[in-house]
Amino acid sequence: MAQRSQSIASLASAAILSVGVISLVLWLALSGIWQAGQGVSLEQLEDPYLWHVLWFSFYQAALSATLSLVFGLWLGRCLFYLRAKGTRWWLYLASVCFIAPVILVVLGVVGAFGIHGIWARILFKSMNIYGLTGILLAHLFLNIPLFVRHSYLLLQSIASSHWQQAEQLGLPPVRRFRYLEWPLLAPGLVSSWVLVFLLCFGSFTIVLALGGGPAHTTLEVAIYQALKYSFEPTFALYCALLQLIIALALTFVFKRQEKPSPIAASGHYRPLTGAVEQLSMRVSLIAAALFFGSVIIGMFIPLFDFNWHHLPGAALFQATYTSLAIALFSWTFCLVLMVSLSYLSMQSWVQPSLKFLERVSDFYGSALLYLPPMVVSTGLFFWLWLHGYQVWLWPLVAMVNALMSLPFVSRIIKPQLWQLQASYQHLMLELGLSRWQSLRLVYLPVLARPLALASAFALVLSLGDMGVVALLGDTHLLTLPLLIYQQLGHYQFAGASVTGLWLMLLCLFIFGVMNWIGERARAVC
The missing domain is CATH 1.10.3720.10 (MetI-like)
Known part of the structure; x- marks a missing residue:
């Protein structure tokens, strides 16, 4: 009886600590939105800039997630077919990119592709990275490794007998991908696409630093600018409500599409590939390594121009x-x-x-x-x-x-x-x-x-x-x-x-x- 009472007391303490504290924070947030929304009219919904911000939030997120899926899937297939020695580094990069401070990625994109960046010095030609281009480059750096890792593990989970049957049937690469790989890859990759879309839709630091102006603003950046600069709480409130509704809808889709993490099948069967296909895969891996390497090096290229006698000590x-x-x-x-x-x-x-x-x-x-x-x-x-x-x-x-x-x-x-x-x-x-x-x-x-x-x-x-x-x-x-x-x-x-x-x-x-x-x-x- 005493042990049961102790168990009930422990359960109550855990519930108060976790559920109570989290509920308090969420209640404060929702009550703040509710109180700020008292007496607000619906006229703000007619603001064309609000709908432009919403459209661009969708557009850049969909484009970022789709390009990340295409490049990540191809690179994952390259690693799987070639059994490249650097495969474990690519998988490690996926974990590092996921938790890396986003502002460092912004710094790397500026250092690699900016006016005085690595590629501008090599090609003697600079590109404008402030706008959709810079946003896409940063999102691709963060999200391609996630698709590489997921597609590689999904391909590993395909049984060796399936690959052998495809070879016995003489399926060319396109049909092998269509009939063998894609039906098994699609459910997991769609789930990952929804997750990456959700992350890019709520992107803040990248869009704030690389957006370049009002034409390339997402809902989160619009909220920040409305509260910190122009102080338009009504506009910020509508942006927050729109993002809340869309995020809940996308999360519902994600939870329905979510699949358990793939488990590699036993055996290490390596499907046969032609010489042309192998060459294209190796070139793709080299190009990807140059892209990721240049962004990482770009984070620290400006160090060579720094005056070490003027360190920003106090700040x-x-x-x-x-x-x-x-x-x-x-x-x-x-x-x-x-x-x-x-x-x-x-x-x-x-x-x-x-x-x-x-x-x-x-x-x-x-x-x-x-x-x-x-x-x-x-x-x-x-x-x-x-x-x-x-x-x-x-x-x-x-x-x-x-x-x-x-x-x-x-x-x-x-x-x-x-x-x-x-x-x-x-x-x-x-x-x-x-x-x-x-x-x-x-x-x-x-x-x-x-x-x-x-x-x-x-x-x-x-x-x-x-x-x-x-x-x-x-x-x-x-x-x-x-x-x-x-x-x-x-x-x-x-x-x-x-x-x-x-x-x-x-x-x-x-x-x-x-x-x-x-x-x-x-x-x-």
């Missing part, structure tokens, strides 16, 4: 302190929420009567996949503006960053937790292990490395965020991404490169430290 120190403080608060919030939501999921696995807790945990853990961070930030901006609670600024910024990281952190931890629960739950009950003993002897040895990886993800994602801080923050809240953006805006490319190098070193340091902590914790346990 860099302030931005580093602020970024690390917000990242640490966000990491703490994220871990507490993740542990609480994981406990709710575990209870649903153990007790069938509490099965609904799994859905509750999934919903709250993915809240900011359904509700765009900029929409939540807009609601919080209105709430702070209407009530004047500026003392809540730091905690709210950290909490929104934590909620942004929570879906990715949960996807790292929950599969491991589920496997542990399924494998050792009955054994722990038979041995009569207490909760502390179960944690010490069973959970920590297995979860040490995933927890360290999840912590690194949460810290780096918060460290590289610019949208939430840019909207909610004030002139005193200067972070490293904001400092890089300001330096780029003042054409201080060398200074921006120094700050970008420092930000990258911090991210690498965080991953190194967390990896060491994970290994040590696993060894100790």
Whole structure:
């Protein structure tokens, strides 16, 4: 009886910590939007600029996602057919691009394709990267590796017997792709396309830095400009509501299309390819390596023009302190929420009567996949503006960053937790292990490395965020991404490169430290 009471108390505590806190943040955001929308007329919906912003948001997102799919699928096939030695680096690049601070990608695109960029120096011809071109280049850099990884793993999951049958039938490459590969690739790639479209539709930093003006503005950038520059809360409110409706609809489609991660089939069968096809694949991989390599090198090319006697010491120190403080608060919030939501999921696995807790945990853990961070930030901006609670600024910024990281952190931890629960739950009950003993002897040895990886993800994602801080923050809240953006805006490319190098070193340091902590914790346990 006492053990049951203790279990109920633990369950209630976990529910209050996770569901209560997340509900509070979302309620503050939605109440801010509701209060700001009181008395607002529908005349703003007739504004042609609003519909232009909506159209461009759709257009650039669809174009970015489609081009990323086409190039990523082709490169994934190249890696699969050629069994290239650099395959693992491409798969690693997919993970790095997903969590890389977006402002560094902007810096790399400027350094590679700008007026004084790498390609301008090689070809003696520059291109205008401010507009749709720059937005597409940055989105392609971020999203092509995701499609490369997914298509490569999907091709790996095709059984060897299918490839052998295709060869016995003498199918040419086009028909082999049409009848064998595409039916198996399509469901997973469509799911990935919807996800990438959703990410590009909510793109903020890239469009703000590379958009080049009102003609190339998305809903998120329009919200920021309306609240921070022209102060048109009504226009910002309509943009936020439109983005909320569209994001919910797209998320519904994504959840219906979402497929489990592919598992590679046994065997390493390599389909035969012709000489011309092999040549085209090798040329494609070289071209892709030049593109990605030039953007990465472009991040640091301006360092050669930097005067190291004029380091941005005070601003860099302030931005580093602020970024690390917000990242640490966000990491703490994220871990507490993740542990609480994981406990709710575990209870649903153990007790069938509490099965609904799994859905509750999934919903709250993915809240900011359904509700765009900029929409939540807009609601919080209105709430702070209407009530004047500026003392809540730091905690709210950290909490929104934590909620942004929570879906990715949960996807790292929950599969491991589920496997542990399924494998050792009955054994722990038979041995009569207490909760502390179960944690010490069973959970920590297995979860040490995933927890360290999840912590690194949460810290780096918060460290590289610019949208939430840019909207909610004030002139005193200067972070490293904001400092890089300001330096780029003042054409201080060398200074921006120094700050970008420092930000990258911090991210690498965080991953190194967390990896060491994970290994040590696993060894100790």
